[in-house]
């Protein structure tokens with residue numbers, strides 16, 4: 001029983017973190033995580049990992065935006081007349 005609950009909860013880990021589950025399923029998982037520290041830890045861990053990955057994605061800006069940033073940096077340098085280190 002416990003094992004089935006755990007494997008079911010862990011199978012839903014990624015859909016859960018991605019917000020793809022219905023309220024009912026989310027509620028069942030939250031109940032299980034409350035009652036089952038190992039699964040709670042697994043969800044915490046993946047949640048933190050997802051945040052880190054999410055932050056890294058912000059650095060992957062679209063090419064056009066990079067060019068605009070580079071252009072505005074060039075303009076800023078040109079305006080100050082000082083090359084920046």
Ligand SMILES: [Zn+2]
Nearest residue numbers: 005006036039
């Ligand atoms: Zn569990």
